[in-house]
Amino acid sequence: xxxxxxRATGKWGFRNHVLILPLHQMLSAIARDIExxxxxxxxxxxxxxxxxxxxxxxxxxxxxxxxxxxxxxxxIALRLGTPIEGQLLQMARAKGATNIIEVSLSEEKSLNxxxxxxxKIALEQLALAAKQERTPAPxxxxxxxxxxxxxxxxxxxxxxxxxxVASDKLVEQGATSILAETMEILxxxxxxxxxxxxxxxxxxxxxxxxxxEKSITYEGIDIRxxxxxxxxxxxxxxxxxxxxxxxxxxxxxxxxTGVLEFADQPTAAGLYFMDTPGHDIExxxxxxxxxxxxxxxxxxxxxxxxxxxxxxxxIATNTEMAIALADLIDMNSGTISDGTQSLEENGxxxxxxxxxxxxxxxxxxxxxxxxEFNLSRLYGSTL
Amino acid sequence: MSITGFNHPGRGVGIRDHQLILPSVVCSTHISRxxxxxxxxxxxxxxxxxxxxxQDVSGIxxxxxxxxxxxxxxxxxxxxxxxxxxxxxxxxxxxDQKQSDLLVIQDSGGAAATYEKGVELATNLRSANPSTxxxxxxxxxxxxxxxxxxxxxxxxxxxxANFQVEVATDNSTANLANxxxxxxxxxxxxxxxxxxxxxxxxIPVINIASNSPLHTALINEFDLPNxxxxxxxxxxxxxxxxxxxxxxxxxxxxxxxxxxxxxxx
Numbered sequence: 215x216x217x218x219x220x221r222a223t224g225k226w227g228f229r230n231h232v233l234i235l236p237l238h239q240m241l242s243a244i245a246r247d248i249e250x251x252x253x254x255x256x257x258x259x260x261x262x263x264x265x266x267x268x269x270x271x272x273x274x275x276x277x278x279x280x281x282x283x284x285x286x287x288x289x290i291a292l293r294l295g296t297p298i299e300g301q302l303l304q305m306a307r308a309k310g311a312t313n314i315i316e317v318s319l320s321e322e323k324s325l326n327x328x329x330x331x332x333x334k335i336a337l338e339q340l341a342l343a344a345k346q347e348r349t350p351a352p353x354x355x356x357x358x359x360x361x362x363x364x365x366x367x368x369x370x371x372x373x374x375x376x377x378x379v380a381s382d383k384l385v386e387q388g389a390t391s392i393l394a395e396t397m398e399i400l401x402x403x404x405x406x407x408x409x410x411x412x413x414x415x416x417x418x419x420x421x422x423x424x425x426x427e428k429s430i431t432y433e434g435i436d437i438r439x440x441x442x443x444x445x446x447x448x449x450x451x452x453x454x455x456x457x458x459x460x461x462x463x464x465x466x467x468x469x470x471t472g473v474l475e476f477a478d479q480p481t482a483a484g485l486y487f488m489d490t491p492g493h494d495i496e497x498x499x500x501x502x503x504x505x506x507x508x509x510x511x512x513x514x515x516x517x518x519x520x521x522x523x524x525x526x527x528x529i530a531t532n533t534e535m536a537i538a539l540a541d542l543i544d545m546n547s548g549t550i551s552d553g554t555q556s557l558e559e560n561g562x563x564x565x566x567x568x569x570x571x572x573x574x575x576x577x578x579x580x581x582x583x584x585x586e587f588n589l590s591r592l593y594g595s596t597l
Numbered sequence: 598m599s600i601t602g603f604n605h606p607g608r609g610v611g612i613r614d615h616q617l618i619l620p621s622v623v624c625s626t627h628i629s630r631x632x633x634x635x636x637x638x639x640x641x642x643x644x645x646x647x648x649x650x651x652q653d654v655s656g657i658x659x660x661x662x663x664x665x666x667x668x669x670x671x672x673x674x675x676x677x678x679x680x681x682x683x684x685x686x687x688x689x690x691x692x693d694q695k696q697s698d699l700l701v702i703q704d705s706g707g708a709a710a711t712y713e714k715g716v717e718l719a720t721n722l723r724s725a726n727p728s729t730x731x732x733x734x735x736x737x738x739x740x741x742x743x744x745x746x747x748x749x750x751x752x753x754x755x756x757x758a759n760f761q762v763e764v765a766t767d768n769s770t771a772n773l774a775n776x777x778x779x780x781x782x783x784x785x786x787x788x789x790x791x792x793x794x795x796x797x798x799x800i801p802v803i804n805i806a807s808n809s810p811l812h813t814a815l816i817n818e819f820d821l822p823n824x825x826x827x828x829x830x831x832x833x834x835x836x837x838x839x840x841x842x843x844x845x846x847x848x849x850x851x852x853x854x855x856x857x858x859x860x861x862x
Binding site: 238239240241242243244247259261263264265294295296319320321323324325326364397429430434435437440441443444445446448449491492493494495496515516517518519538539540541542578582583584585586588589590591592593594595 | 623624625626627628642643644647648650651678679680681682684702703706707708709710768769770791792793794795796810811814815817818848849850851852854856857858859860861862
């Protein structure tokens with residue numbers, strides 16, 4: 215049975231986190247301090263300094279989605295006291311964030327006082343969050359994020375198609391599943407477009423990839439020179455197209471019901487494609503902002519990263535790495551190429567693990583305290 | 598004015614004796630933070646090292662090298678994941694190797710083993726290379742200016758005091774990076790009136806307030822008020838260069854941000 219926390223918006227969360235969200239890079243250190251002094255809190259750091267930049271709207275959109283994520287019991291927003299922060303928090307409330315507590319440096323007058331006040335609030339909120347109980351949730355409560363990083367030659371034949379089996383089953387049962395990483399469907403977009411429920415949505419998939427290629431060639435760069443990455447090549451991948459064909463397998467065989475812009479929330483159940491960078495953490499951050507409440511992350515080379523907001527399940531594509539980096543990996547799909555498990559069996563094992571983790575079982579990334587958080591920019595950070 | 602700093606072979610004489618735990622990629626930032634906390638080193642969260650293209654590949658490389666070779670650094674431990682674009686094993690030879698080391702997560706048996714090995718390597722880097730005191734001949738002072746501030750008089754006073762002066766006038770994020778690259782031992786920052794006081798874990802920053810409502814509210818977080826006297830500043834520089842902590846060093850605020858020119862892939 216699936217259980218979770220239903221929020222005022224009707225959406226379900228699978229964690230009941232107290233998040234410390236700094237709204238300026240200089241407040242990131244305070245957020246980290248609270249994570250240590252009020253154990254159980256989760257905090258993020260980022261580099262936004264509220265300075266004028268071309269990507270301001272994208273950054274406001276990204277950060278403002280986070281407090282609306284249903285895995286959060288409350289967001290404690292650390293402010294300087296500037297108008298743009300007010301705008302950001304208004305956007306967050308419009309996206310469904312109902313529980314935000316603001317602590318302002320201008321009002322607290324000093325960083326020490328800000329730290330003390332935030333710490334006191336965090337401890338109070340942790341106690342309140344602990345009193346909330348899980349209730350039975352429908353499968354449609356699941357908003358699954360599909361991710362891969364550090365791919366190797368096994369990714370496309372083991373973990374990714376096995377995750378596709380789990381995703382297909384969840385979508386069939388009324389859940390939402392989101393494939394992303396535009397760079398990683400480049401070369402496979404025509405196959406995904408054919409699976410769209412309408413010709414128009416298929417065209418949107420093609421358009422997003424075309425737009426992406428233009429944004430890179432605008433910089434005078436051939437993406438095929440930078441991808442697959444060196445780590446991918448060492449892992450046995452030959453071309454970007456091979457990487458993409460494998461990456462797209464995470465979305466199984468279901469039909470695509472829609473295309474989402476970066477960090478946009480899906481409005482109905484189904485399988486979506488979201489336009490995000492392939493950068494693992496920029497993508498995870500987009501998922502957190504879009505309301506994804508659980509993520510499955512397949513990896514060939516092994517990576518420790520995770521999210522402050524969403525449990526992030528790591529699936530190894532090969533047994534060798536699953537053993538070598540055991541404390542980074544939640545499940546192994548290398549059994550498929552080893553011949554000891556069928557694709558279907560392994561896929562159902564992923565499905566079962568998603569339910570267990572949704573019900574509260576901690577992932578390796580959660581145990582390790584991984585709370586990476588990166589803002590995605592389309593332009594340079596100094597423009 | 599005499600400044601006693603730390604002799605850091607290959608890096609120069611610094612006014613701080615920091616050990617740097619340098620994550621070569623976002624994926625190793627968290628383990629780096631755990632190691633740094635344990636051994637009282639400095640580190641930073643960032644999003645670079647992978648999914649970077651074009652000018653950013655060499656740009657990030659050079660930024661990391663400049664950090665690792667800054668005179669305020671005693672030693673550097675590079676923590677790499679193993680499959681990223683900015684490969685740790687290639688980064689290491691570009692850094693002063695006498696007091697630097699490398700750790701690769703994917704070759705170390707996972708998170709816990711990497712952490713333990715990292716603490717050991719960092720501790721060894723410290724104990725094998727004890728810093729000796731040294732006199733600093735020429736303090737490099739960075740000026741972080743945003744907007745159109747006239748600093749001619751200030752620059753003259755600093756130059757007359759026998760300091761080398763480096764000036765950066767873009768925005769605060771780029772300024773701090775540029776002053777770090779210029780090997781500034783110490784930075785004097787005049788934050789924009791809507792910006793908070795700033796900090797940089799590697800380099801002490803003296804923050805000088807404006808008259809804005811935000812700065813007035815936060816005046817206790819600034820090292821000097823808007824109406825400071827030049828002699829007051831010179832005296833403070835002397836104290837900070839000789840080890841006194843600035844307000845932002847005490848509060849611990851400040852990130853290290855590498856400027857990026859191109860989007861991530």
